[in-house]
Amino acid sequence: MADVKVPVLGESITEATLGEWLKNPGDPVQLDEPIASLETDKVSVEVGSPVAGVMGDQLVKVGDTVEVGAVIAVVTEGGAAAAAPAAAPAAAPAPAPAAAPAPASSEAAALSPSVRRAVLETGVDPSTVQGTGKDGRLTKDDVLTAASNKPVPAATPAPAAAPAPSASGRKEERVKMTRLRQTVAKRLKEAQNTAAMLTTFNDVDMTAVIEARTKYKDLFEKKHGVRLGFMGFFVKAACMALKDIPGVNGSIEGDEIVYHDYCDISVAVSAPQGLVVPVIRDAETLSVAGIEKTIGDFGKRAKDGTLKMDEMKGGTFTISNGGVFGSLMSTPIINPPQSAVLGLHRIEDRPVVRDGQVVVRPMMYLALSYDHRLVDGREAVTFLVALKNAIEDPTRLLIDL
Numbered sequence: 001m002a003d004v005k006v007p008v009l010g011e012s013i014t015e016a017t018l019g020e021w022l023k024n025p026g027d028p029v030q031l032d033e034p035i036a037s038l039e040t041d042k043v044s045v046e047v048g049s050p051v052a053g054v055m056g057d058q059l060v061k062v063g064d065t066v067e068v069g070a071v072i073a074v075v076t077e078g079g080a081a082a083a084a085p086a087a088a089p090a091a092a093p094a095p096a097p098a099a100a101p102a103p104a105s106s107e108a109a110a111l112s113p114s115v116r117r118a119v120l121e122t123g124v125d126p127s128t129v130q131g132t133g134k135d136g137r138l139t140k141d142d143v144l145t146a147a148s149n150k151p152v153p154a155a156t157p158a159p160a161a162a163p164a165p166s167a168s169g170r171k172e173e174r175v176k177m178t179r180l181r182q183t184v185a186k187r188l189k190e191a192q193n194t195a196a197m198l199t200t201f202n203d204v205d206m207t208a209v210i211e212a213r214t215k216y217k218d219l220f221e222k223k224h225g226v227r228l229g230f231m232g233f234f235v236k237a238a239c240m241a242l243k244d245i246p247g248v249n250g251s252i253e254g255d256e257i258v259y260h261d262y263c264d265i266s267v268a269v270s271a272p273q274g275l276v277v278p279v280i281r282d283a284e285t286l287s288v289a290g291i292e293k294t295i296g297d298f299g300k301r302a303k304d305g306t307l308k309m310d311e312m313k314g315g316t317f318t319i320s321n322g323g324v325f326g327s328l329m330s331t332p333i334i335n336p337p338q339s340a341v342l343g344l345h346r347i348e349d350r351p352v353v354r355d356g357q358v359v360v361r362p363m364m365y366l367a368l369s370y371d372h373r374l375v376d377g378r379e380a381v382t383f384l385v386a387l388k389n390a391i392e393d394p395t396r397l398l399i400d401l
Contacts, residue, residue, distance in 0.1 A: 002051045004073040006066050009040050009309060015067045016040045017179040022120065023055040029075060034116065036072060039179040044305050053077040063176060115140050115304075122147035140304055191336050196372040199331040202384040204391050206347050206362045209233050212394055224289040226296045230344075231267065232288035234319060235295075236397050237390035238342060239263045239284040242317060245383040247375045248368075249316050251337040257374060266315035266335060267295055271302040277335065278307055279315040288397075323347065329365045339374045342387075343367035 009016055016038040023035040034046035035055060049055075056074035060066055118140045119126050129146045131138040177185070191197070213228050220228040242249040242263050250259045265283040268275045278298045283291060301307050318335050323346040332343040343366070350363045366387065370380050390396045 001056060001074045001076055002049075002053070003071045004035065004047060004050060004075060006038065006068050006070045006072060007045070007047060008068055009038070009045060013040055013068075013309065015065055016045065018060050018062050018064050018066055018072065019044060019178070020062060021058060022046070023049075025055050025057060027055045029053060029055050035075075038066070040309070044180075046305070047072070049075050051075055051077040115143060118143040118147075187336065188333050191334050194336065195334055195339075197334060197369055198372045198377070198380075199367055199369045200377065200380045200384060201329070201368075202366045202381075202388055204364050204366055204388045205352070206230075206364055206391070208392055208394055210347075210362055220289070224293065226289070226292045228288075229292060229295070231295055231319070231321065232292040233391060233394060233397070234342075234344060234387075235265050235267070235280065235283055235291045236286075236288055237387050238265065238317065238319060240390055240397065240400065241383045241386040243284070244386055245375075245379050247379055248340045248370065248383050250339055250374060251316070252339070252371070252374055253337065260316045262316070264314050264316045266318040266338070267298065268318070268320040269295070269299045269302045271305070271307075276302055276307060276312060277315070277318065278302070278311045279313065318342070319344065323364065330367055332367060332369045334369055334371060340368060340370040340380075340383075343369070 006016065017040075018036060019039040020037040021035070022037060023029055023033075029035055029049040029052065031050075031052045032048040035049050036047040038045045038047060054076045056076050058073050060070075060072045066072055115126075115138050118124075122143060124143050124146045126138055126143070129138060129142050130136075132142055209230060213230070217228045220226075246259045247257075249263060250257055252258070262282050263284040265280045266277045267280060268277050280286070280291060280294050286294070298307065298311075315335065316338060318332075318338060318341040320332050320341060321344040322330050322332075323344050327345050328348075329345055330343050332341045334341045345365045345367070347362045347364045349360050351358050352361050352363065353359075354361070366384055368380050368384050
């Protein structure tokens with residue numbers, strides 16, 4: 001037998017929560033095949049089997065806290081085909097619904113852990129799905145799309161009876177908070193309790209950026225292999241503004257102020273378990289294309305659950321784009337120990353005055369939340385104005401003005 005242990009999860013992370021068992025006792029498993037999912041403060045981590053064989057006892061339950069190095073299960077090495085039937089009871093039970101077909105070992109080797117998990121959960125045969133990933137590889141989205149188009153069998157068992165509602169017809173459901181959500185709640189509350197938080201607003205005319213994007217997006221994608229979005233412009237503009245107003249890029253440690261001569265920009269991206277915030281390292285040294293490539297890679301791997309711990313550590317300034325969800329205005333909360341966060345919002349046509357004439361322009365509200373202990377109101381306003389000027393006249397991004 002081989003012990004399945006909690007792997008090293010990253011610097012300063014000593015424990016995790018068992019989020020889900022991906023294999024049951026008696027199931028055949030391949031070497032490195034995911035058998036459990038752990039939730040840490042930042043990401044979900046899949047635990048692979050140390051050997052090929054049969055899944056044995058599960059030593060912890062879903063929701064239990066486990067430390068790095070702890071044994072959570074055992075796997076019996078070898079003999080998968082012979083050992084699996086032995087787990088069944090002697091008396092044949094009533095026929096059960098067919099289990100999700102596991103991909104063959106040759107196919108499994110070509111599938112990423114997140115794709116294998118999706119195949120097992122949905123019952124989709126991977127050999128029948130056309131992959132849209134690199135070199136035609138199957139992605140998690142391919143499997144989920146195929147599952148949604150899968151015809152429902154004619155003889156579908158009747159669903160289990162729902163819990164009886166109360167006399168008033170109202171129902172409640174209690175779900176334990178995930179470890180990630182607990183950590184987010186704790187850190188956000190700590191930020192409110194510690195920082196003297198204030199938010200300053202401005203708006204920005206997106207005409208020039210939209211025109212540039214429309215004019216060059218096809219050439220940009222052809223040359224760099226990634227779409228030209230708005231975040232590349234904003235990250236680049238923020239780096240320029242942070243150079244001029246270093247306090248916005250600083251932090252407080254004890255009775256000292258730490259100023260950074262680099263810009264590690266945290267960007268909020270959507271993941272299945274919620275928003276995660278990976279960091280673009282040394283963003284001030286990257287081109288708009290380099291920034292867009294990094295963000296695109298983060299977004300893809302956030303969906304696949306393959307972001308690494310180290311990629312979400314640190315960060316000197318955060319940009320959060322609520323506009324992709326339709327937000328008009330917000331007051332974002334800073335991510336300690338950072339001193340500021342920039343909130344982007346949806347673009348909408350609004351009447352504005354230009355040269356004495358009322359015209360319609362695509363406008364966006366900007367919100368800068370900052371720690372007033374470190375950043376003064378004048379500095380916050382100056383930062384937003386510098387950012388606004390760079391977005392409204394993107395040539396400034398080329399000549400560092």
